[in-house]
Amino acid sequence: MLNDRHIVAAQLEHLEALPGLERALGLQAWQLSAYNRCLGDPSCDLLVAVSSQGVEGFYLARTVQETAEVLKLGVRLDAQGQGIGSALLERGLEVARRRGCRECFLEVRSSNRRARELYAKQGFRIVGRRRDYYRDPLEDAVVLGRRWAGRTHPGGCERGAG
Numbered sequence: 001m002l003n004d005r006h007i008v009a010a011q012l013e014h015l016e017a018l019p020g021l022e023r024a025l026g027l028q029a030w031q032l033s034a035y036n037r038c039l040g041d042p043s044c045d046l047l048v049a050v051s052s053q054g055v056e057g058f059y060l061a062r063t064v065q066e067t068a069e070v071l072k073l074g075v076r077l078d079a080q081g082q083g084i085g086s087a088l089l090e091r092g093l094e095v096a097r098r099r100g101c102r103e104c105f106l107e108v109r110s111s112n113r114r115a116r117e118l119y120a121k122q123g124f125r126i127v128g129r130r131r132d133y134y135r136d137p138l139e140d141a142v143v144l145g146r147r148w149a150g151r152t153h154p155g156g157c158e159r160g161a162g
Contacts, residue, residue: 004051004052005049005084005087006049007047007088008048009045009047011039014050014058015035015039017055018055021057021076025075025076043062044060045059046058049075049088055076056076057075057079058072058088059091059092061096063096063101066100067102068092068096068105069104069105070092070104070106073088073092075088085115085118086118101148103147104145106145107130107141107143107144108144109139110141116142123146124145125144126144129142
């Protein structure tokens with residue numbers, strides 16, 4: 001919990017806020033139907049930071065075997081700088097470890113220093129680069145990854161965004 005904020009597994013009532021939040025952050029917004037499908041997908045973890053002000057941030061990752069991939073992480077502009085992104089990422093990584101994931105990857109715009117610093121604090125290191133990956137504006141993606149030693153849950157990555 002961050003003040004009156006809670007990080008929870010997303011529910012149907014949270015989804016409507018996500019495409020608008022993405023657009024406000026300059027992210028490529030998913031359709032509401034894509035988020036809806038994610039709720040029923042055992043390989044997908046969708047977490048939200050909620051408060052009396054509504055959804056303030058979200059984390060979306062998918063898992064395949066022992067690997068997690070962070071697809072999206074965003075915090076409402078007026079709520080940035082309050083530790084919400086860090087808390088969402090920490091909880092998401094905790095979920096991945098509990099599910100038995102041994103590694104996690106993500107892409108980030110090369111110019112997004114703030115996000116890269118956040119990821120570095122969580123142990124992510126540069127593992128590659130994707131040229132001209134992003135559009136509007138055209139920009140490289142830095143591929144970041146981190147690994148955990150050992151397995152924390154037998155059987156690989158299992159559903160449990162808890």
